[in-house]
Amino acid sequence: MRGVGDDAGAAAAGGNLLVVEDEPTVRELLCAALRHAGFTVTAAGTGQEALDRAAEVSPDLVLLDVMLPDLDGFEVIRRLRERHRPATASHAGHIPVVFLTARDATQDKIEGLVLGGDDYVTKPFDLQELIARIRAVMRRTSGDPSAxxxxxxxxxxxxxxxxxxxxxxxxxxxxxxxxxxxxxxxxxxxxxxxxxxxxxxxxxxxxxxxxxxxxxxxxxxxxxxxxxxxxxxxxxxxxxxxxxxx
Missing domain, CATH: 1.10.10.10 (Winged helix-like DNA-binding domain superfamily/Winged helix DNA-binding domain)
Known part of the structure; x- marks a missing residue:
């Protein structure tokens, strides 16, 4: 993964992110880069912790590793989608999810997107590109004309x-x-x-x-x-x- 330039903060999009990654070094790097880019970041290292943190902070987007030590990312998104299913047709109950994984099989991508993932980024990745794609997903799912x-x-x-x-x-x-x-x-x-x-x-x-x-x-x-x-x-x-x- 390549680093984020000093101009990242100047173009900050803002928003509350939940980063779910079981590898401590990668998790710390992601959190530092995203905070530098202007996001508020909450971290989790397991699937269950991700569900607990999501209930506490109501994130605007979840950056979700597929390979976790307990629940995999696909199960996490199933439970998130069930828990946050809106009572009406309003889009307000939808939490955008960007999958993050070392697996790049087409079937994994299809499964993740069918389950409600909004994007899919394969490791190794460029941090600036990842941040740009997070911003793009947030714009696309906001329902705001500024998209x-x-x-x-x-x-x-x-x-x-x-x-x-x-x-x-x-x-x-x-x-x-x-x-x-x-x-x-x-x-x-x-x-x-x-x-x-x-x-x-x-x-x-x-x-x-x-x-x-x-x-x-x-x-x-x-x-x-x-x-x-x-x-x-x-x-x-x-x-x-x-x-x-x-």
């Missing part, structure tokens, strides 16, 4: 799968949309080609980052055509999406 992603006059609706620039709809392919969403979720932060490949293509191209350059080119033709340039190349590293500098 829209914005950079200058570029706007993206993750739920509606729509994007506009200066109010003009952009015609994006599904891959272009995923790429733009990832860049906007991490707006102002440089992301490497390898990170983009993992997030957008899930290594479907066997580590060949050339596909990233190709789709960045496609996206630029649609995003940066006729307006200030928003997608920038950071030579030797990757790309960053940011608004025009004053």
């Amino acid at each position: 829209l992603l914005r950079a200058a006059d570029l706007e993206l609706d993750p739920d509606g799968a729509q994007a506009t620039r200066a109010g003009v709809p952009l015609r994006l392919s599904p891959t272009e949309f995923r790429l733009l969403r990832y860049l906007m979720t991490n707006a102002g932060r440089t992301v490497s080609k390898a990170q983009i490949l993992h997030e957008v293509w899930d290594y479907a191209f066997n580590g060949d980052t050339g596909i990233v350059d190709t789709y960045i080119s496609y996206l630029r033709r649609k995003i940066d055509n006729g307006g200030p340039k928003l997608i920038h190349t950071v030579h030797g590293v990757g790309y960053v999406l940011r608004g025009p500098r004053s």
